[in-house]
Amino acid sequence: MNAALEAEGLVKRYGSRTAVQDLSFRVPAGSIYGVLGPNGAGKSSTLRMLVGVLRPTAGRISVLGGAADRETMKRVGYLPEERGLYRGMSARSAIAYLARLKGTSAKIAFKRADQLLTDHGLGKVRRKKIKTMSKGMAQKVQVLGAIAHEPDLIIFDEPFSGLDPVNQRVLEETIRAQAAAGRTILFSTHVMEHAERLCDRILLIAQGQAAFEGTVPEALALAPSVALLETEGDYDLATALAPKGFNIIFDGEEHGNKRWRAKLENGHGSRQLLQACVEAGAPLSLFEPARASLHEAFVALVGDKAAIRVEE
Amino acid sequence: MSAILLVARRDYFAYIGAWGFWISLLTAPLIIAVLLFAPILLARAEPPRVLTIVAERATDADAVKAAFASNALRDARGEISAYLSATAPSLQASAVAAFDAAQTREAAIAAARAVVAQHAAPNALAAFPNPSPRYRIVDPPARDIQALRPYLDGARTLSNGATIYGALNLRRDAAGAPVIEYWSTALNHDEPTTLAHRALRLEMQREALASQGLPPGEAERLQAFDPVIVQFDPRSSGEEGVTLRDRAPSYAALALAFILWSIVFSVANMLLNGMIEEKSNKILDTLLTSVSPIQMLAGKLLGVAAVSATLFLFWGALGGTLLTMAADRASDNIFGQIAAAFLDPRLLVAFFVGFIAGYLMYGAIFLALGSLCESVQEAQTLLGPVALVLAIPMMLITPALDNPNAPIIATASWIPIFTPFLMLIRAPAGLSWIEIAGQGALMFVSVIVILYLASRVFKAGVVDQVSLSSWRGRKAKG
Numbered sequence: 001m002n003a004a005l006e007a008e009g010l011v012k013r014y015g016s017r018t019a020v021q022d023l024s025f026r027v028p029a030g031s032i033y034g035v036l037g038p039n040g041a042g043k044s045s046t047l048r049m050l051v052g053v054l055r056p057t058a059g060r061i062s063v064l065g066g067a068a069d070r071e072t073m074k075r076v077g078y079l080p081e082e083r084g085l086y087r088g089m090s091a092r093s094a095i096a097y098l099a100r101l102k103g104t105s106a107k108i109a110f111k112r113a114d115q116l117l118t119d120h121g122l123g124k125v126r127r128k129k130i131k132t133m134s135k136g137m138a139q140k141v142q143v144l145g146a147i148a149h150e151p152d153l154i155i156f157d158e159p160f161s162g163l164d165p166v167n168q169r170v171l172e173e174t175i176r177a178q179a180a181a182g183r184t185i186l187f188s189t190h191v192m193e194h195a196e197r198l199c200d201r202i203l204l205i206a207q208g209q210a211a212f213e214g215t216v217p218e219a220l221a222l223a224p225s226v227a228l229l230e231t232e233g234d235y236d237l238a239t240a241l242a243p244k245g246f247n248i249i250f251d252g253e254e255h256g257n258k259r260w261r262a263k264l265e266n267g268h269g270s271r272q273l274l275q276a277c278v279e280a281g282a283p284l285s286l287f288e289p290a291r292a293s294l295h296e297a298f299v300a301l302v303g304d305k306a307a308i309r310v311e312e
Numbered sequence: 313m314s315a316i317l318l319v320a321r322r323d324y325f326a327y328i329g330a331w332g333f334w335i336s337l338l339t340a341p342l343i344i345a346v347l348l349f350a351p352i353l354l355a356r357a358e359p360p361r362v363l364t365i366v367a368e369r370a371t372d373a374d375a376v377k378a379a380f381a382s383n384a385l386r387d388a389r390g391e392i393s394a395y396l397s398a399t400a401p402s403l404q405a406s407a408v409a410a411f412d413a414a415q416t417r418e419a420a421i422a423a424a425r426a427v428v429a430q431h432a433a434p435n436a437l438a439a440f441p442n443p444s445p446r447y448r449i450v451d452p453p454a455r456d457i458q459a460l461r462p463y464l465d466g467a468r469t470l471s472n473g474a475t476i477y478g479a480l481n482l483r484r485d486a487a488g489a490p491v492i493e494y495w496s497t498a499l500n501h502d503e504p505t506t507l508a509h510r511a512l513r514l515e516m517q518r519e520a521l522a523s524q525g526l527p528p529g530e531a532e533r534l535q536a537f538d539p540v541i542v543q544f545d546p547r548s549s550g551e552e553g554v555t556l557r558d559r560a561p562s563y564a565a566l567a568l569a570f571i572l573w574s575i576v577f578s579v580a581n582m583l584l585n586g587m588i589e590e591k592s593n594k595i596l597d598t599l600l601t602s603v604s605p606i607q608m609l610a611g612k613l614l615g616v617a618a619v620s621a622t623l624f625l626f627w628g629a630l631g632g633t634l635l636t637m638a639a640d641r642a643s644d645n646i647f648g649q650i651a652a653a654f655l656d657p658r659l660l661v662a663f664f665v666g667f668i669a670g671y672l673m674y675g676a677i678f679l680a681l682g683s684l685c686e687s688v689q690e691a692q693t694l695l696g697p698v699a700l701v702l703a704i705p706m707m708l709i710t711p712a713l714d715n716p717n718a719p720i721i722a723t724a725s726w727i728p729i730f731t732p733f734l735m736l737i738r739a740p741a742g743l744s745w746i747e748i749a750g751q752g753a754l755m756f757v758s759v760i761v762i763l764y765l766a767s768r769v770f771k772a773g774v775v776d777q778v779s780l781s782s783w784r785g786r787k788a789k790g
Contacts, residue, residue, distance in 0.1 A: 053600045053775060070604060078601045084594030088326055101318055101602035142598070 003062070004029040004153050004184035005050065010059035012045045012208075019045040021208040023059070027186055027201070032179050034195035035188040036298070037205035043188040044081045046205070047157045050186075051078045064152055074103045077151035081158045081188075083142050087131035091117060091141045094130060098145035109148065116144040120170070136167050143171065147178060154178055156187035160194055172198060192294035202294075206302040216294065223292035223300045225264040227273055230257045230286035240280045246273060257285055264289075315603045319611025323586065324618045333619070337626055360448040361477035362470070363504055366457055372482040372490060372512060377449050379511030384445035385417050391443050392424050398647055400436035403428055417445070447504070450476075457481040457495060464495050480508050490516065547742070557649045561740035564653035566713055568663050569736045570706070576670040576732070577702060579620050580678040583612060587682025588691055596774050605771040609763075613675050620671065653740075662739050665752075666732030672759045673729055674702070676766035683773025705733035716741035726751055728758035 005027040012020040020042040027033040035043050048054040050061060052068040066072045085094045095113035100106060117126040120140060130138050139162055147154060156175075160168050175198055179185050189195055195202050196216055204212040204219070212219055228251070231237050237260045238248040245266060251259040262273055270289040277284055327333050363380075367373035389411055396404040407427040414420035421442060428436050453470055454460045462468040463476045470476065478496030485491050490512040494505045514535060518528035542553035590596060599608065631654075638651035653659070677698065685691040704724070712721045716738040725734035731751050735743070 048597070051601045053597055070602070073601045076601065078598065080594075080597035082594040082597055084598070086322070086326065086595060087593060088329065089322075097318070097322060098598065098602070101315060101599065145598070 002029045002065075003027060004031075004064060005033075005186065006060075006062040007046075007050065008060045010046065010049060010061070011057045012042070012049060012054065013057045019208050020049070020056075023205070023208070023210055025203045025210065025213050027184060029184050030179070030182055031184060031200040032175060032198050033184070033186045034199035034202040035186065035205060036190065036192060036195050036202055036294070037188075037211075038190055041190075041205045042208035043190075043205060044157055045208075047078075047155055047186075047188055048080075051076060051155055053080075074149070075152045077102075077146040077149065077154040079143055079146040079154075079156040079159055081161075083139060083162075085130045085138060085142055085145070088129060090127045090129055091122060091133070091137075092126040094141055095145045095148045099148035102149035102151070104149045112148045112150075113144070116148060117141075120144060120174070136163055139163060140167065140170075143174065147174075151183065153184045153186070156185070158189060159187055160189060160191060168194070192298065196294045204298055204301060211298070211301045219294060219297045219301075220292050223294075223297035225270070225292055226290045226296075227262045227264060227270050228286065228288040228290055229260040229262060229277070229284060230254070231260065232257055232283040232285050234258075235283050237277070237280075237282055240282060241273075241276050244276050246276060259286075315607045316611040316614060319599075319603060319608055320614035320618060323612055323615025326586075327582065327616070327619045328622065337623060341627065341630060360444050360446060362450055362474050363447050363478050363480065364450050364452040364460070364463075364476055365480045365482065366452050366455075366460065367480075367482035368484055369482070372484075372515060375511045375515045376480060376482065376508045379507045379514075380445075380447050380449055381417070383507055384447070385420065387446065388417060388421055388441075388443045391441050392421065394646075395439075395441050396424075396428070396436065399439075400428060400431075403431055403436065447477075450474075452479070457493065460495070465497060478504055480504060482508070482512070556646055560649045560653035561656060561659065562713060562716075563650055564656070565659060565737050565740050566709060568654070568659060569709060569733045572663055572666055572670065572736060573702075573706060573733055575620065575623070576667065576674050579616050579671060580674040582619065583616050583675050584678040584682040584691055584695075585688070586612065586616070587679055588685055588688055591683070591686060591774075600775060605774055606767050608774070609676070609679060609767050609770050612679060613672065616675065617671060620667070659736070659739060662736045666736050669728075669755045669759055670732035673762045676763050680766035680769035680773065683770045701729065705730045708734060709737060712737045722747075726754065728755045731755045 003026045008024045010020055010023040023046060035046060037043050045054060049056045052073055061068045063072050064075055092110060092113040096109035099109035099112060114126060117123050122140060159171055163171060175185050199216055201215055202219060203210060229237060238250060241248055246262055246268060248260050248262045251261045264270060274287055365373045365376055392411060393404060393408050396407055407424040410423040410427045411420040414423045425440050428440060452460060453463055457479065460479050464479055466475060478494060481493035481495060483491050492505055492508050514531055517531040521530050522528045545554050545558060635651040635654050638648050639655060681694050682691060708721055708724055711718055721734060724730050725738060735751060
């Protein structure tokens with residue numbers, strides 16, 4: 001598959017501090033690609049380099065088959081992490097202005113602005129000034145401003161932050177719709193669930209370096225599976241199964257029962273765990289094999305210290 | 313439309329769409345008119361100041377009272393004469409003659425007014441001045457100065473409720489020479505002592521003449537000796553001396569320099585505040601994928617230049633119309649002559665060239681400063697030194713008016729950031745072609761250099777997010 005975006009050996013230093021260190025990845029055309037990592041991992045610096053706002057200290061970037069120059073950037077939509085619009089502008093004017101800066105004609109820009117606002121439930125407020133809108137509405141307007149010129153590649157930096165759960169869902173739908181229209185989407189986030197739901201491929205960054213690059217299932221495969229258990233009374237499951245090599249952690253009490261979380265590792269699967277419980281005579285009231293999360297994969301890849309700042 | 317024009321267009325409409333712009337556009341001419349006429353209106357609005365005189369000798373008191381009356385008469389004559397010079401110059405001489413022929417101040421004002429009424433000049437009659445005297449002399453409410461003190465410090469008022477502004481205590485020393493004591497809480501106002509001093513000096517001269525057996529009235533005659541002063545301009549071929557018409561270009565240049573300075577400073581401030589607002593709105597990253605920092609700088613300069621052009625169009629049309637009318641209809645008086653001087657094409661060209669150069673230099677500097685600031689407070693810390701530099705040409709205006717070719721003025725006008733203002737002030741005195749070409753070239757080169765340096769600073773401010781608060785190290789973001 002063709003690459004919409006390629007980065008090779010990217011480095012960004014601010015004085016003596018290195019924000020991004022030798023980062024290489026490739027975003028397939030038409031895919032949804034997630035750049036994940038905790039705050040301060042180097043995500044924004046990476047994205048700002050990709051759109052030409054920051055000059056890399058070293059490395060090479062290819063965007064839509066060419067250099068990350070202003071002409072190529074006309075085919076790229078970008079939503080920065082630090083968001084803002086001209087407060088005195090109306091929603092439709094703001095969207096049309098951003099589209100016109102990307103080379104769209106005035107007539108088409110205003111037509112698309114009206115259409116996008118209507119499609120996203122903001123048709124009635126399209127002539128309202130940004131300063132009179134809620135933060136979430138203004139953020140929606142800015143997202144629409146980033147896609148109004150119908151770019152081939154869309155880059156969103158932390159697009160979900162600041163949005164309530166309902167609007168996060170709406171934005172997820174927008175991203176899916178853009179991908180369905182054949183566009184390539186790259187977004188950064190520190191919320192792993194969005195990436196799990198949306199991304200075809202992900203790049204995990206920690207301390208400016210790539211910790212993982214691949215598909216979501218590939219990342220999940222790296223995380224240990226777990227099982228959730230519940231025992232009646234005072235039964236101590238962790239002590240009972242420790243001799244058999246199971247790593248079981250107490251996870252709290254509920255309705256007088258004890259909850260446990262077992263990591264399935266060292267060749268132990270859920271079947272072996274259940275069998276061990278039966279053999280030990282454990283008074284089980286719940287046994288639930290659980291799918292590992294991306295966060296657990298991240299922890300497995302970079303360790304607790306680097307992952308501690310990841311908010312779920 | 314190119315990115316530069318789009319940025320300029322957006323900025324232009326953002327400023328034009330603000331209430332503040334329209335308020336400035338409409339109120340600035342009113343404010344200028346108020347500033348011009350406020351001193352006259354204030355002087356007219358102030359009631360006469362109440363003075364009282366305590367004197368050892370009645371003749372001293374009478375001499376001082378006469379001096380105050382004479383002064384009030386002279387003020388009224390001057391005001392009426394100036395008024396008629398502006399409104400009905402053809403009646404000025406006859407009205408002043410009628411004024412001079414009258415016996416009392418009130419009668420003199422009425423006589424002058426009657427002349428105007430007689431010649432059916434309704435425009436001149438409408439606002440014919442009826443000036444109050446600046447001082448009203450009242451009998452002292454107490455017999456000596458110590459007893460007067462409560463009236464002077466505000467503890468007591470006169471029976472009609474008026475407060476006494478000051479008291480002149482006129483006494484004689486051991487040798488019989490007059491001593492003037494002035495008692496007042498208005499410590500910086502010394503006109504009453506000046507008038508009293510002049511009156512008593514005349515009284516002393518009368519006494520001296522009388523002691524020599526000469527008529528005391530000779531003192532007035534001697535004081536009336538007044539040599540004629542005529543000033544000539546060696547550049548003029550005419551035999552006539554320098555008139556107001558010759559001085560008018562200097563006054564016009566001074567006013568235009570002040571207007572130029574105010575406008576350059578105002579629009580540069582617009583750029584600074586606009587830039588800070590844009591930084592605080594966090595919109596720069598969005599724009600920078602579409603517009604280069606240089607395009608943004610150019611667009612912003614162009615946008616505010618268009619705002620200035622709109623202001624000039626409005627004020628120029630209004631001012632130009634009023635000045636043309638004044639120059640045409642009142643060419644024989646002070647207002648018409650100054651109006652004609654404003655319309656001198658050389659002065660107007662110097663003004664617009666000065667504006668373009670000044671705007672580009674100061675605008676670029678202010679934009680660059682704005683790009684380094686996160687808030688207005690931060691900008692103010694940077695603006696202090698810049699404002700001081702900007703104030704220098706204004707400080708040089710007064711000496712430049714006295715001697716436009718003084719070494720300090722001539723030297724300062726070679727400093728490109730001062731050239732637009734000082735060249736304008738010096739223009740009526742005549743500049744050599746070497747100075748015009750040299751200073752113009754230097755200013756042009758400086759505009760290029762400043763624009764280049766400002767674009768570098770601007771780029772560092774908006775792209776690399778260098779700011780005052782992160783001056784020691786570039787801001788690193790995750």
